[in-house]
Amino acid sequence: MGDWEILYYNVPFAGRAEFIRLVFEEAGVSYTEPMKTHEEVRETIMQNGIGGFPVLHPPVLRRGNFHLGQTPVICKYLGEQFGLVPKLEEEKLQAEQVNITIHDFVAEGRLAFHGKHWVGSYHDQKEETQPYIDWFVKERLPKWLKHFEAVLKFNKGGQGFCFGAEVTYVDLALLQCLRGCESSYSKAYESADYCPLLKAFKARMEARPKLAAYYKSERYAKHPQDTNSMM
Numbered sequence: 001m002g003d004w005e006i007l008y009y010n011v012p013f014a015g016r017a018e019f020i021r022l023v024f025e026e027a028g029v030s031y032t033e034p035m036k037t038h039e040e041v042r043e044t045i046m047q048n049g050i051g052g053f054p055v056l057h058p059p060v061l062r063r064g065n066f067h068l069g070q071t072p073v074i075c076k077y078l079g080e081q082f083g084l085v086p087k088l089e090e091e092k093l094q095a096e097q098v099n100i101t102i103h104d105f106v107a108e109g110r111l112a113f114h115g116k117h118w119v120g121s122y123h124d125q126k127e128e129t130q131p132y133i134d135w136f137v138k139e140r141l142p143k144w145l146k147h148f149e150a151v152l153k154f155n156k157g158g159q160g161f162c163f164g165a166e167v168t169y170v171d172l173a174l175l176q177c178l179r180g181c182e183s184s185y186s187k188a189y190e191s192a193d194y195c196p197l198l199k200a201f202k203a204r205m206e207a208r209p210k211l212a213a214y215y216k217s218e219r220y221a222k223h224p225q226d227t228n229s230m231m
């Protein structure tokens with residue numbers, strides 16, 4: 001069928017593609033990121049259409065003639081391919097619930113940095129968007145984090161994973177949204193004393209052998225998690 005490819009901007013920060021990279025890394029499956037420039041991404045995906053079933057925005061997963069858009073759908077698909085899914089039928093659906101909720105959180109957390117212009121640069125709207133950031137930190141961030149704390153706690157008191165006794169694609173997505181949250185809303189994240197299980201979970205996940213090796217690798221150095229905007 002060909003190699004796994006992630007089509008995404010060749011940017012020096014994690015971006016939404018990081019959710020997908022983590023699934024490959026934890027599964028120990030190799031992948032490439034062939035796009036070299038923003039223009040190539042725009043031309044390949046957005047302007048000319050990629051061929052076959054339409055996709056809208058990057059990141060896009062490609063394998064041979066198969067293309068798939070929407071990060072949470074891609075992660076779920078790869079989770080199924082690599083055996084990173086819960087075992088029980090109800091838990092598979094609940095996993096999808098959490099997966100989508102994570103991406104709602106990411107989208108909202110990102111939007112606060114772009115209150116004036118949704119797709120413009122944060123640096124061009126720093127002043128105008130600050131009230132949105134302040135409001136998000138006060139009114140919304142605790143709500144999201146407390147929810148994820150409760151999800152984790154529901155499974156055996158929160159000492160392991162979101163579902164069952166083994167890691168799934170949802171744990172990887174939760175890890176990534178916490179990393180995004182920590183880097184974008186660092187003060188608020190650090191002072192959040194209501195989600196100790198989440199913080200311990202994040203540290204535990206980051207220490208998993210394959211992920212720890214990834215975070216030290218050249219692959220990660222190309223896309224480090226050090227931006228605002230949750231991604």
Ligand SMILES: N[C@@H](CCC(=O)N[C@@H](CS)C(=O)NCC(=O)O)C(=O)O
Pocket residue numbers: 015016017057058059069070071072103119
């Ligand atoms: N819901 C989509 C969002 C995709 C998305 O917004 N992609 C960004 C990059 S991370 C983009 O290129 N957006 C272009 C645009 O909105 O015009 C997903 O989760 O994949």
